[in-house]
Amino acid sequence: MADLTGKRIVVGMTGGVAAYKTAELVRRMMDEGATVDVVMTEAATKFITPVTMQALSGRPVFVDPWDPRVPNNMAHIDLSRGADAILVVPASTNFMARVAHGFADDLLATLCVARACPLLMVPAMNREMWGNPATQRNAAQLRADGIVLLGPVDGDQACGEVGSGRMMEPHDVLQELIAFFQPKPLQGVRVLITAGPTAEPIDPVRVLTNVSSGKMGYAIARAAREAGADVTLVSGPTALATPRGVLRIDAHSARDMMSAVMGETPRADVFIAVAAVADWRVAEASAQKIKKTAGEPPTLSFVQNPDILATVAALPGGPYCVGFAAETEHLDQHATEKRQRKGIPLLVGNLAQDALGADDTTLILYDDQGRHPLPRQSKLAAARELIAQVARRLPAGRVPTLAARPAPGSPSAVPSAPPSPLSLP
Incomplete structure (x- = not known):
């Protein structure tokens, strides 16, 4: 519609x-x-x-x-x-x-x-x-x-x-x-989102990356802003336009993204980790272009990248955390295990082959009560539904701005000098 x-x-x-x-x-x-x-x-x-x-x-x-x-x-x-x-x-x-x-x-x-x-x-x-x-x-x-x-x-x-x-x-x-015209269930809530791929350098001209387009994360950033949130988007390399009203911070590698996220986390009420962060990086990236030779290809050694979501989830008094899992098989099993391993209240799963680069998606939400599938729909529609779910799930009193939020249409809902043009009159 x-x-x-x-x-x-x-x-x-x-x-x-x-x-x-x-x-x-x-x-x-x-x-x-x-x-x-x-x-x-x-x-x-x-x-x-x-x-x-x-x-x-x-x-x-x-x-x-x-x-x-x-x-x-x-x-x-x-x-x-x-x-x-x-x-x-x-x-x-x-x-x-x-x-x-x-x-x-x-x-x-x-x-x-x-x-x-x-x-x-x-x-x-x-x-x-x-x-x-x-x-x-x-x-x-x-x-x-x-x-x-x-x-x-x-x-x-x-x-x-x-x-x-x-x-x-x-x-x-x-x-x-x-x-x-969108509902404003997150009015005044500060939402931090990661999106897109990361790119891990091999040498000055080559990187290890993935096929994430960033579309889902950008759609969630737009939906959160539509819902009244103050949104910061930490983005890996993409060709997407920044959603209106969203503060974007560019990050290249997983460590860049980790640094940006940790710098913003103290101000976040909600953290939604959508980015497809590389699990590994080259242990010693070459300072010069690795030349092609007639012999064997170069041997690369890898080390593990920091786990951004798990790190944020472990913070005392940290934000409400939502994770993403893009799997190619056994989605329910892997998503459930990942949510428990990361120690987060909500994880969103989908099949990578059905979603990466596409304009629509099928999301399944996993929490303590089990699995909750959403219909296949555009990524923006799915993002709006996810944001509504997050708003309903936020623990009472965890985000002080929720209790103080004025009802839409009330005089107190209209700021004298609004930070966003979307406040309802």
Whole structure:
């Protein structure tokens, strides 16, 4: 099922050259199953036409607050009723100021004031406009009022300048919107995750590694962040993009990963060891390239790498630990033995030949009560289900932030200066 299936989103467009990105965003939202109603300001129609947005959304576009297509002439009321969210993209300096001060002088502004649903804004403006003290005061007021601001980001701007104020790219806005609607069972919890392979040097040009793509670990990092967690990802070499809002630390070898993990563990409430860490490394890696000769190939001696998961699990008062086991045979036996050997409460097992490099997977959870298979599904869907399981299993009182976590939608759930744009209004 697409991530926005059953959601009705009102997309508000204000005047700005970034309006062209909204056209792409609307199309991608529909690909994810959303129903999209577009409302434009008069200024927005100077940059892109209502005809274009109607063609992309497949629904009437609204500009006039007195639109006769609405039987009761109350578009500002009717459009927000039944909507799951209003997303203003791009949000101009002027529009942010108007909403911050409660102006209701056109259809979109009135809709925002009269809304009965969450409001998200995606700012887009010149760097000087974004940095202006008045704009920053307005942004702070919007956040204090429970309005979610997504961005802006740094980059090239239409005026030729470079700096903060650029609108987020459509795929990033879409990912943030999807994340906004995900449950937040780990709000405020600090999660440390390892992902990907490690690479153990043989000489300056050769390594011992494995075929792990990192997809599962990256999906879990995204799912944990969607669930409200503060996520740090220690990653081996991969070609994957870092999930939005996740702090990534690159590690090359098993010892690099061990060092990074141990540096982050004191701040972690949960540790999820997904990385395919090499069990061995070459005892004496050559400082120079080993040359091919006509005789016998070189003989390599190996030593065992540190066991990252077992080390973290043995820490007094350490984080709640989740391990992974990718096996090629006898999965139940090997996974059960590994969980007991590592001394961890939860281990996730799968068959390597069915999962490595693939976009979907079948996970089996092992704990003191036995085995709990999950259906075959995309790695992101499996990651979300795993994160939900971890949230339910965290011991009461082990993570202080859980007891203090405000209920979604409560005023205390909205920070005055949020570290993440995903806090529910």
